[in-house]
Amino acid sequence: MPGQRIDVHTHAMPEQAMAAIAPQGFRPRGGYKISVQWTPEAALAYMDRRDIAAQIVSMPMAFAGTPDDPEFGTRIARMINDGSAELIEKHPDRFGAFATLPSDGPDQALAELTHALDELRLDGVVLTSNMAGHYFGDPALEPVLAELARRQVPVFVHPTDCPYIDVLGFGRPSSIVEFPFDTARNITNALYTGVFQRHPGLRLILAHCGGALPTLGWRIGEHTVMGRGPDDADIDPTHVAQVLRGLYYETALAGSRNSLLPTLEVTTPDHILFGTDWPAAPEPTVVRNIDNLTSFDGFTAQELRAVERDNALKLFPRFA
Numbered sequence: 001m002p003g004q005r006i007d008v009h010t011h012a013m014p015e016q017a018m019a020a021i022a023p024q025g026f027r028p029r030g031g032y033k034i035s036v037q038w039t040p041e042a043a044l045a046y047m048d049r050r051d052i053a054a055q056i057v058s059m060p061m062a063f064a065g066t067p068d069d070p071e072f073g074t075r076i077a078r079m080i081n082d083g084s085a086e087l088i089e090k091h092p093d094r095f096g097a098f099a100t101l102p103s104d105g106p107d108q109a110l111a112e113l114t115h116a117l118d119e120l121r122l123d124g125v126v127l128t129s130n131m132a133g134h135y136f137g138d139p140a141l142e143p144v145l146a147e148l149a150r151r152q153v154p155v156f157v158h159p160t161d162c163p164y165i166d167v168l169g170f171g172r173p174s175s176i177v178e179f180p181f182d183t184a185r186n187i188t189n190a191l192y193t194g195v196f197q198r199h200p201g202l203r204l205i206l207a208h209c210g211g212a213l214p215t216l217g218w219r220i221g222e223h224t225v226m227g228r229g230p231d232d233a234d235i236d237p238t239h240v241a242q243v244l245r246g247l248y249y250e251t252a253l254a255g256s257r258n259s260l261l262p263t264l265e266v267t268t269p270d271h272i273l274f275g276t277d278w279p280a281a282p283e284p285t286v287v288r289n290i291d292n293l294t295s296f297d298g299f300t301a302q303e304l305r306a307v308e309r310d311n312a313l314k315l316f317p318r319f320a
Contacts, residue, residue: 003051004305006312006319008156009207009252009275012038012057014083017076021063036279040087044094046278050286053309054319056096057084058126060158064103073102077112085120096316098126098156106143113147123316124154124205129179129186133163136186137193149199154248154315156205159183175253175280180211187213187247188220194233196243203315204247205273209254214262217244241266248315250275251307253285255293269303273312 036042047055059080063073077100084097099116101109116122125148134140148155159179162168169178183206190196206213213220221237228235244266252275254260263272274293276286299307313320 003047003053005050005052005274005308006316007047007052007055007276007278008205008273008312008316009158009250010043010055010057010278011059011280012043012055012084012087013059014080014086017059017079017083020076020079036283038279040091040095042279044091046283047094050276050283050290052276054094054096054316056098056123056156056312056316057087058098058156058158059100060126060128060156060160061100062103062128062131062160063100064132070104073104074108074112076100077102078115081112081116081120081122084122088122093319096123096319098122098124098154100126101144103132106140109144110147113144117151117153123318124156126156126158128158128160129182130160130162136190136195142198145195145199145202149201152201152203154203154205156207157183157186158207159211180208183207183211184213184216188216191220191235191240191243192224192228192232194235197233197235197239205315206247206249207275207277208252209249209259209263209272210247210266214244214249214259214266217241217262217266245271247271248273248311251289251293252277253281253289255289255296257292257296257298260293260296260298264298269299269306270311272307273315274308 043055063076065072065074080100087095088097099113099122101112113125116125131141136145159182161174162178162182162185165174165178187206187210196202217240221240224235224237224240245268247267248271249263249267250273276289278286294304
């Protein structure tokens with residue numbers, strides 16, 4: 001029997017897209033291996049084991065064209081999104097999907113966004129914490145952020161390697177600390193470049209409870225009065241606090257007190273969502289994370305139910 005939880009952080013790629021990217025040498029980012037081969041059948045069995053009613057799947061990779069194949073990124077994004085739509089058509093009560101956008105430029109990204117949301121009726125959009133080195137606030141991303149804000153569609157922000165990972169990563173999996181840092185780096189740059197002033201309609205869901213962002217929240221705000229860069233937006237600690245309060249934070253690999261306590265310092269339980277990161281995170285790790293979440297004494301029973309299900313229904317009402 002399907003459970004009650006709604007998992008907003010889980011990864012899947014259609015078989016056709018997997019076959020298309022294999023010759024190009026693409027692999028999951030972060031230096032770790034996917035725990036199991038994703039299939040709809042494996043996902044459904046996993047969901048039933050873990051009391052999960054529905055998953056919102058995503059493939060957070062910034063695909064772009066190559067000199068030999070300029071249309072590669074656009075073609076792969078279309079394959080992923082069309083495959084997600086087919087998955088939802090077969091299992092409409094169990095799966096949703098965040099649309100993948102190509103990294104070939106704003107025109108291509110906007111065209112695929114329109115296709116994915118208006119024709120395929122996908123549930124939202126996934127963006128990586130930087131798109132081929134472009135962070136929120138970069139002019140190259142402005143048209144996409146403006147359209148996402150206009151639509152007020154849920155946007156899942158998933159971390160990826162920063163452009164200098166070869167120096168900063170020390171050869172270790174990026175998921176240890178670099179992913180949480182890049183999430184914080186991206187949102188901090190968005191704050192200081194005025195993204196949330198220009199696009200107040202953005203509805204962002206941050207992976208892993210925002211990574212390092214909640215811990216740094218007061219510090220980020222206080223630095224707006226200590227001294228900003230000459231080209232930074234006119235923001236203050238109140239603006240920073242209001243933005244952080246309005247973001248959504250999901251609990252994949254972040255269900256322990258270490259992550260939840262700082263998150264609850266910047267937002268409230270109604271902005272926390274359930275996530276697992278399966279199959280990137282192996283199932284035993286998912287189980288330990290869920291155990292941490294359900295035993296956390298900072299939630300009432302009603303708040304925990306909201307985290308596991310009801311908060312997501314406000315963003316994805318079709319699963320009600």
